[in-house]
Amino acid sequence: MEHEAFVPFPLETVRLALGEPDRVARCVSGLQLDVDPPAGSAGTLTGRLRLRIGNSTITYRGNVRIAECDGGFEIEGEGVEARGSGTVKAALVIGVEPAEDGTRLGFSGAVQAEGRLTEYDADTVDAAGRRLLDRFVADLVTDLEAEPPAVPSAAAEQPSVTLPEETVDEADDTLLPGEEEGLDVVEFEVPGIEVPENVAGLEEGTGLGAQAHSAEAAHARRTMIGRSAEEVDHAPPRGRYAPVPAPPATSATATLRWAAPAAAALVASAVVVGRVLRRRR
Structure with a gap:
């Protein structure tokens, strides 16, 4: 069976929607999922499907599996009649292609059945399948209008890269600009000293x-x-290589301070010597 349908949503939106099993399940008419699925059924939908065919309804109990394949999706299901011993197996491939103002879905499937379904001719079974697909597409459009899927952003798709933290070696002897090797520059911080206003x-x-x-x-x-x-x-250098300080220069005032008393003493001595010589004569 071949069938086509149109969805008025972008290709990426439709692809994301078909990749959600819960959304697909609620868009299939007549499908009722089990409240408590059996253990080990992760990724598999389990429940009941009521199929309308001709003037009758057949209920199947089974499971459906959905998986991506070659840019599209593959659906496989199998079930057993709820009232009878008949069985059914179905395989459906959904192709997703971009179209003007939307997305085109292409369905290709095959059915293998035993039991009540074999009582109907091929055209009736084909019509029941097409009607089920058309209702699925209509329900999918309604569901997308009510709750469109979240499109992941490019930043969320990129893996996060954690850069290593830069470590600072406390013993690093690298000289800063303006420093010279062998020169220790010490800066002092004197708290509590205020600079005078002047x-x-x-x-x-x-x-x-x-x-x-x-x-x-x-x-x-x-x-x-x-x-x-x-x-x-x-x-200037210090220690044994320090320069010898020059002798302090004496000013004229300092020279007069000791020269004047010395001259007075010489004059007094000369007067005394002259008087002694006169007395001897």
């Missing part, structure tokens, strides 16, 4: 007053935050 904002002034304030600001900075890297780099 020091803050000294760089904004101009003239001699601004230079004096700049000198005070530089001294205050060195006092509060310690020696900078530039001062350490240009500092």
